[in-house]
Amino acid sequence: GIQVEQSPPDLILQEGANSTLRCNFSDSVNNLQWFHQNPWGQLINLFYIPSGTKQNGRLSATTVATERYSLLYISSSQTTDSGVYFCAVEGNMLTFGGGTRLMVKP
Amino acid sequence: DAGVIQSPRHEVTEMGQEVTLRCKPISGHNSLFWYRQTMMRGLELLIYFNNNVPIDDSGMPEDRFSAKMPNASFSTLKIQPSEPRDSAVYFCASSLSGNYGYTFGSGTRLTVV
Numbered sequence: 540g541i542q543v544e545q546s547p548p549d550l551i552l553q554e555g556a557n558s559t560l561r562c563n564f565s566d567s568v569n570n571l572q573w574f575h576q577n578p579w580g581q582l583i584n585l586f587y588i589p590s591g592t593k594q595n596g597r598l599s600a601t602t603v604a605t606e607r608y609s610l611l612y613i614s615s616s617q618t619t620d621s622g623v624y625f626c627a628v629e630g631n632m633l634t635f636g637g638g639t640r641l642m643v644k645p
Numbered sequence: 646d647a648g649v650i651q652s653p654r655h656e657v658t659e660m661g662q663e664v665t666l667r668c669k670p671i672s673g674h675n676s677l678f679w680y681r682q683t684m685m686r687g688l689e690l691l692i693y694f695n696n697n698v699p700i701d702d703s704g705m706p707e708d709r710f711s712a713k714m715p716n717a718s719f720s721t722l723k724i725q726p727s728e729p730r731d732s733a734v735y736f737c738a739s740s741l742s743g744n745y746g747y748t749f750g751s752g753t754r755l756t757v758v
Contacts, residue, residue: 587745
């Protein structure tokens with residue numbers, strides 16, 4: 540099956556800092572999504588981005604499908620950004636990476 | 646739309662008891678997925694349905710687990726008998742074929758004591 544690797548596994552930021560999360564995948568995919576799992580455990584869909592670049596407020600994402608990676612940018616981080624960020628890719632089904640655990644300190 | 650609705654939100658049961666988790670997908674979505682999340686294994690797919698038909702159940706851990714989708718608006722995941730190692734958060738997700746992304750429910754946190 541498709542392998543999905545995320546880096547870094549853990550990240551601590553001071554409020555206001557910027558960060559880049561990376562997702563590498565091992566094969567061509569039909570779909571790529573970024574999710575945020577908040578401290579209450581909910582999985583919130585951030586981006587559906589099989590290719591190209593999208594922006595939503597302080598968050599943006601870029602997927603380069605030909606090189607099999609995606610990046611999630613968080614600018615001016617806030618404490619509410621804390622949680623785990625998952626990249627998930629779809630070949631026949633949605634496969635999740637191990638996540639990046641982000642903590643934003645005030 | 647109310648999103649994907651799962652019930653119950655929390656379930657605590659004794660080992661050996663039957664547990665039934667429920668999911669209502671987003672209206673109009675034709676694919677439904679059951680995932681399990683644990684600290685050790687992360688998020689893993691258990692089974693998925695397309696147009697109410699089970700397509701791939703290779704992720705179902707063993708015969709104690711079963712899933713049904715009797716119609717387009719309802720699915721169940723049953724564990725019988727339950728064991729402590731089944732303790733996890735179980736998520737249901739739905740999607741519309743054609744690459745529009747998956748939407749997840751809030752999950753059911755299952756604790757088997």
